[in-house]
Every structure is written in structure tokens, then in C-alpha cells.
Amino acid sequence: MNLIKLFLITLLATFSYGYELKINKTFDETLEPDKMELTFSLSAKKESATETKELLHKAIESIKKESICKGAAYSINPEYNYNSKKRELLGFIGTANFECTFKQVEEIDALLTYFDTLKELELRQAPLRWVVDKENIKIAKTSLEFRAIKYAKEYAQTLLEEKIATCSVKNIELLMDGFVRYEAQNMMVARSAMPTPTKEPTTITINANYLYDCN
Incomplete structure (x- = not known):
């Protein structure tokens, strides 16, 4: 109780x-x-940093003509061969990154045409995707x-x-x-x-x- x-x-x-x-x-x-996004990078490799920079700048100028793309920040770094006892300089690698946004695939026709002309540059890109x-x-x-x-x-x-x-x-x-x-x-x-x-x-x-x- x-x-x-x-x-x-x-x-x-x-x-x-x-x-x-x-x-x-x-x-x-x-x-x-409401729009598509494409991100990609271009890499250049030459014996000297100056040559690498010049090649990369030409690519940046071409891509900047496309109003749908932005970015172009780049870096240049030396590449070495460490297989031998002595460090060997192989050249310089420069990489520039870009981001393009658009609503129709046809808007990047000029960019794709430019990609077809690439010979001394390496192209790397992420999958094309729709974003908000x-x-x-x-x-x-x-x-x-x-x-x-x-x-x-x-x-x-x-x-x-x-x-x-x-x-x-x-x-x-x-x-x-x-x-x-x-x-x-x-x-x-x-x-x-x-x-x-x-x-x-x-x-x-x-x-x-x-x-x-x-x-």
C-alpha cells in the first residue's frame, strides 16, 4: 500500500x-x-616549364572563348625519374581545370570540335551530368x-x-x-x-x- x-x-x-x-x-x-555540367582538365608536358606554360596558355585562350566555361586555374610541376640512384628531371607537367554549364548539348559543339584537335594535350573529364x-x-x-x-x-x-x-x-x-x-x-x-x-x-x-x- x-x-x-x-x-x-x-x-x-x-x-x-x-x-x-x-x-x-x-x-x-x-x-x-535545370542544367548540365561538364568538368574536365587539360594537361601539357614539355621539357621546360616555359614550353609547358605556353602550350597550356594557348589551350586556356581557346576554351575561354566559350562563355559557358569557367575556371582555367592551372599548376606546373616538375616530373622526376627516381628509378636510378640519381634523380633525373623528365620535364614539366601543367594542368588546367575547367567547368562548363549549359542547357543543351549543342551548346558545346565548338568545345567538342576543339577536343578533336588536341594532339599535345591530355584530356581528362568527369561524366556529363544534370545538376540543379x-x-x-x-x-x-x-x-x-x-x-x-x-x-x-x-x-x-x-x-x-x-x-x-x-x-x-x-x-x-x-x-x-x-x-x-x-x-x-x-x-x-x-x-x-x-x-x-x-x-x-x-x-x-x-x-x-x-x-x-x-x-
């Missing part, structure tokens, strides 16, 4: 002084890609944050209407998924043709942790 009384007193004290309620909810938004504009991603993230904040009050109101508890929002923690997920395309640049990759949706996620004071 004493144990039952003690339990009831403890339970009454708990509800009298209130308690904290923690919940978690995930919000996401799916965006359709960074500004649209930023807008979507802001929208998710508003949804998460609005949900905090809606959940407290639901608890009240269902006569479960009377709660007030104490803290909201929003964790944005820094990785924007998309389906990578297994298509490489063809020098004679450029196939259009399939559009895959991009998902942006925010994880919300809520802390309520309830009684």
Missing part, C-alpha cells in the same frame, strides 16, 4: 513540475535538374527551414487538441544535409558526339530536433 502511495505521489509531482519532450522529424524536397542551379538549391533549403520551424508550433497544437499534453517549444535544432544527392551519369565525353544524360531528381534534406517543455 505504501508503495502505491509513493508511486502516485511521484507521478503527481512529475506532472506538477512538468517534463521535457524530444522529437525528431525529417523534411525533404525534390528538385528537377546553386541559387535554386539555396531557395529550397530556406523553404525547408521555414517548414521545420512552422511544424514545431503545429505539433504543440496537436498535442493540446488531442488532450495529450500542454507543451511549448524550448529549442529547435536544424541539421542540413550538406550533401545534395543526385544520380551520377555513366557517360563520358565522346569527341565526335555528346549524348544527353538522363535527368535524375535531386533531393535536399533537413533533419529537425525539437525540445518541448510540457505539463
Whole structure:
């Protein structure tokens, strides 16, 4: 009997002084890609750093004519042969990186034609893919944050209407998924043709942790 009384007193004290309620909810938004992206690099190798730089600069000037491409930051480093006891200088390697964005494959026809002329330069490129504009991603993230904040009050109101508890929002923690997920395309640049990759949706996620004071 004493144990039952003690339990009831403890339970009454708990509800009298209130308690904290923690919940978690995930919000996401799916965006359709609105442009294609192609990243690539060009490498040049010559006996001297000056020759390497000159060859690389010619390539950069040609690619800069394309308004859809940006980048052109480059580096030049010596290449050595360490197989023998004496270090042997083999030459200098220079590499420039580029990123091109466009909506139609036809927009890079001139770039593909230029690729066909490459003889002294090595071309490396990532798969062509559809991406979402960074500004649209930023807008979507802001929208998710508003949804998460609005949900905090809606959940407290639901608890009240269902006569479960009377709660007030104490803290909201929003964790944005820094990785924007998309389906990578297994298509490489063809020098004679450029196939259009399939559009895959991009998902942006925010994880919300809520802390309520309830009684």
C-alpha cells in the first residue's frame, strides 16, 4: 500500500513540475535538374616549364572563348625519374581545370570540335551530368527551414487538441544535409558526339530536433 502511495505521489509531482519532450522529424524536397555540367582538365608536358606554360596558355585562350566555361586555374610541376640512384628531371607537367554549364548539348559543339584537335594535350573529364542551379538549391533549403520551424508550433497544437499534453517549444535544432544527392551519369565525353544524360531528381534534406517543455 505504501508503495502505491509513493508511486502516485511521484507521478503527481512529475506532472506538477512538468517534463521535457524530444522529437525528431525529417523534411525533404525534390528538385528537377535545370542544367548540365561538364568538368574536365587539360594537361601539357614539355621539357621546360616555359614550353609547358605556353602550350597550356594557348589551350586556356581557346576554351575561354566559350562563355559557358569557367575556371582555367592551372599548376606546373616538375616530373622526376627516381628509378636510378640519381634523380633525373623528365620535364614539366601543367594542368588546367575547367567547368562548363549549359542547357543543351549543342551548346558545346565548338568545345567538342576543339577536343578533336588536341594532339599535345591530355584530356581528362568527369561524366556529363544534370545538376540543379546553386541559387535554386539555396531557395529550397530556406523553404525547408521555414517548414521545420512552422511544424514545431503545429505539433504543440496537436498535442493540446488531442488532450495529450500542454507543451511549448524550448529549442529547435536544424541539421542540413550538406550533401545534395543526385544520380551520377555513366557517360563520358565522346569527341565526335555528346549524348544527353538522363535527368535524375535531386533531393535536399533537413533533419529537425525539437525540445518541448510540457505539463
